[in-house]
Amino acid sequence: xxxxxxxxxxxxxxxxxxxxxxxxxxxxxxxxxxxxxxxxxxxxxxxxxxxxxxxxxxxxxxxxxxxxxxxxxxxxxxxxxxxxxxxxxxxxxxxxxxxxxxxxxxxxxxxxxxxxxxxxxxxxxxxxxxxxxxxxxxxxxxxxxxxxxxxxxxxxxxxxxxxxxxxxxxxxxxxxxxxxxxxxxxxxxxxxxxxxxxxxxxxxxxxxxxxxxxxxxxxxxxxxxxxxxxx
Amino acid sequence: xxxxxxxxxxxxxxxxxxxxxxxxxxxxxxxxxxxxxxxxxxxxxxxxxxxxxxxxxxxxxxxxxxxxxxxxxxxxxxxxxxxxxxxxxxxxxxxxxxxxxxxxxxxxxxxxxxxxxxxxxxxxxxxxxxxxxxxxxxxxxxxxxxxxxxxxxxxxxxxxxxxxxxxxxxxxxxxxxxxxxxxxxxxxxxxxxxxxxxxxxxxxxxxxxxxxxxxxxxxxxxxxxxxxxxxxxxxxxxxxxxxxxxxxxxxxxxxxxxxxxxxxxxxxxxxxxxxxxxxxxxxxxxxxxxxxxxxxxxxxxxxxxxxxxxxxxxxxxxxxxxxxxxxxxxxxxxxxxxxxxxxxxxxxxxxxxxxxxxxxxxxxxxxxxxxxxxxxxxxxxxxxxxxxxxxxxxxxxxxxxxxxx
Numbered sequence: 001x002x003x004x005x006x007x008x009x010x011x012x013x014x015x016x017x018x019x020x021x022x023x024x025x026x027x028x029x030x031x032x033x034x035x036x037x038x039x040x041x042x043x044x045x046x047x048x049x050x051x052x053x054x055x056x057x058x059x060x061x062x063x064x065x066x067x068x069x070x071x072x073x074x075x076x077x078x079x080x081x082x083x084x085x086x087x088x089x090x091x092x093x094x095x096x097x098x099x100x101x102x103x104x105x106x107x108x109x110x111x112x113x114x115x116x117x118x119x120x121x122x123x124x125x126x127x128x129x130x131x132x133x134x135x136x137x138x139x140x141x142x143x144x145x146x147x148x149x150x151x152x153x154x155x156x157x158x159x160x161x162x163x164x165x166x167x168x169x170x171x172x173x174x175x176x177x178x179x180x181x182x183x184x185x186x187x188x189x190x191x192x193x194x195x196x197x198x199x200x201x202x203x204x205x206x207x208x209x210x211x212x213x214x215x216x217x218x219x220x221x222x223x224x225x226x227x228x229x230x231x
Numbered sequence: 232x233x234x235x236x237x238x239x240x241x242x243x244x245x246x247x248x249x250x251x252x253x254x255x256x257x258x259x260x261x262x263x264x265x266x267x268x269x270x271x272x273x274x275x276x277x278x279x280x281x282x283x284x285x286x287x288x289x290x291x292x293x294x295x296x297x298x299x300x301x302x303x304x305x306x307x308x309x310x311x312x313x314x315x316x317x318x319x320x321x322x323x324x325x326x327x328x329x330x331x332x333x334x335x336x337x338x339x340x341x342x343x344x345x346x347x348x349x350x351x352x353x354x355x356x357x358x359x360x361x362x363x364x365x366x367x368x369x370x371x372x373x374x375x376x377x378x379x380x381x382x383x384x385x386x387x388x389x390x391x392x393x394x395x396x397x398x399x400x401x402x403x404x405x406x407x408x409x410x411x412x413x414x415x416x417x418x419x420x421x422x423x424x425x426x427x428x429x430x431x432x433x434x435x436x437x438x439x440x441x442x443x444x445x446x447x448x449x450x451x452x453x454x455x456x457x458x459x460x461x462x463x464x465x466x467x468x469x470x471x472x473x474x475x476x477x478x479x480x481x482x483x484x485x486x487x488x489x490x491x492x493x494x495x496x497x498x499x500x501x502x503x504x505x506x507x508x509x510x511x512x513x514x515x516x517x518x519x520x521x522x523x524x525x526x527x528x529x530x531x532x533x534x535x536x537x538x539x540x541x542x543x544x545x546x547x548x549x550x551x552x553x554x555x556x557x558x559x560x561x562x563x564x565x566x567x568x569x570x571x572x573x574x575x576x577x578x579x580x581x582x583x584x585x586x587x588x589x590x591x592x593x594x595x596x597x598x599x600x601x602x603x604x605x606x607x608x609x610x611x612x613x614x615x616x617x618x619x620x621x622x623x624x625x626x627x628x629x630x631x632x633x634x635x636x
Binding site: 015045046100116145148152156163171173 | 379393394395421422423424425427428429431432433435436437438439440443479481483484514515516517520521579
């Protein structure tokens with residue numbers, strides 16, 4: 001590749017990583033933990049996939065690390081929040097599965113967006129409606145694609161097809177990771193907008209916080225919590 | 232569930248219903264082609280059995296092309312004769328496009344090469360073939376199939392074969408032809424089934440894995456689903472299956488990939504005139520965000536023969552060889568640098584716009600946004616100043632945590 005293309009790729013990747021870091025920052029992770037997870041996703045993408053059978057494998061960066069992150073978020077969440085996000089995951093996975101089956105196969109047929117982005121936005125919206133939490137949106141977006149990969153493998157088994165499926169095979173650029181990031185970003189934007197409208201409606205002008213809490217009963221802490229930086 | 236949660240659950244349920252009904256609703260719109268949308272038939276919309284879409288000239292009313300892909304306003308098409316059409320409106324099966332006139336394909340100095348094919352072959356083929364080794368700056372190529380189930384009815388007996396369609400053999404023929412020319416190629420024959428809208432998500436992993444293997448140019452090989460005549464032309468006095476190049480519009484690499492496609496067409500027009508049917512700038516991503524040199528090829532239709540399609544890809548490998556190993560192609564590729572730099576500026580502009588919009592929503596007004604930014608920069612620069620002062624030994628700042636928390 002020539003220099004211009006290398007720079008184009010580098011800039012696009014940097015913007016993506018910048019976005020990813022901001023998104024991870026919103027998950028009650030410290031700056032350091034967010035960077036660690038991001039670095040693990042990037043590095044893990046280059047490691048060999050872990051075989052889970054003859055035609056199923058999982059990538060470390062695009063599959064294992066996001067699952068660890070989800071587990072970590074659940075470990076930090078309260079009980080009611082976990083149950084709410086589990087409901088969000090189930091609903092989102094079902095909606096995404098239905099959407100993938102109903103949506104036409106070629107991106108040209110989709111009414112405004114490529115399935116890669118559309119499914120992620122869908123996950124973000126459904127998860128936010130179901131869980132009203134940014135973290136739920138991330139968890140649901142990530143796990144919805146993960147479970148849909150498993151369902152794809154089951155479909156192939158039932159049809160007697162042995163084509164391999166690599167869960168999270170594209171590493172940090174995989175649909176699993178992108179869906180989680182976009183879902184959270186979308187929930188963040190929706191949350192900010194709704195909170196802004198709500199504030200305006202209450203006549204509480206000004207003093208809007210960019211780092212404002214995710215929900216009424218589900219505050220998102222962006223400050224470091226003791227011990228969290230070593231996740 | 233508590234009463235408090237009921238509205239939320241109701242909205243989610245309604246949204247779920249809306250998604251389920253989505254194709255029916257959209258196909259009920261007057262702009263859509265289907266007469267009476269059959270729910271099950273809609274699931275095979277990528278290959279319409281009941282017809283196809285026409286792109287027509289708004290002024291002359293002539294048909295420009297037919298494709299099974301849906302055409303949307305904003306899509307563009309460069310014909311075999313290099314006339315650019317921009318789609319302005321869609322009525323039923325017809326996409327009305329306005330001609331922007333004949334264009335000069337990407338300015339990579341290819342225009343200055345001789346029109347005489349024999350002299351082109353002398354300078355390109357004969358110079359390189361004896362060594363049979365690519366130059367150092369020729370990228371390794373990656374070939375894969377997002378829809379590996381696609382087949383050719385006259386040869387394979389059916390339109391789609393889940394275990395692996397005829398398209399795999401066409402891709403294999405392309406790869407073999409490239410390797411014979413000394414080009415380094417990595418090939419994936421994964422089919423990415425089940426055949427649903429998640430196929431591109433799954434093929435994204437294949438594309439990324441090819442990238443990890445050092446691939447610098449990616450080709451996703453498909454076939455279209457229109458009558459065979461649409462993709463058949465005389466190439467060097469022989470009826471030949473044509474190749475259409477598809478460039479996705481929904482990614483940051485569109486300009487680079489478009490110019491790559493134009494460069495390939497320009498070479499093809501000289502090496503094998505008529506082989507490339509056109510370039511379709513279509514909605515979608517097609518995983519072309521992964522690399523600035525990634526294209527989708529439609530090799531004929533389901534009604535062409537697989538053997539004919541394989542032969543065409545053999546011819547197309549000549550085009551790839553000239554583009555990557557010949558002097559004309561080298562000049563074109565160098566020109567792509569400028570295209571990439573323009574794309575970089577766009578990315579920065581769009582990222583800035585998105586960030587600004589987000590901050591504006593968060594703060595509520597421009598005044599607050601300004602105050603917040605002023606506070607942010609004054610805090611960051613204060614830390615920077617502190618550090619500099621510390622380096623100079625003006626003060627001891629060992630206790631400065633410097634974090635953003």
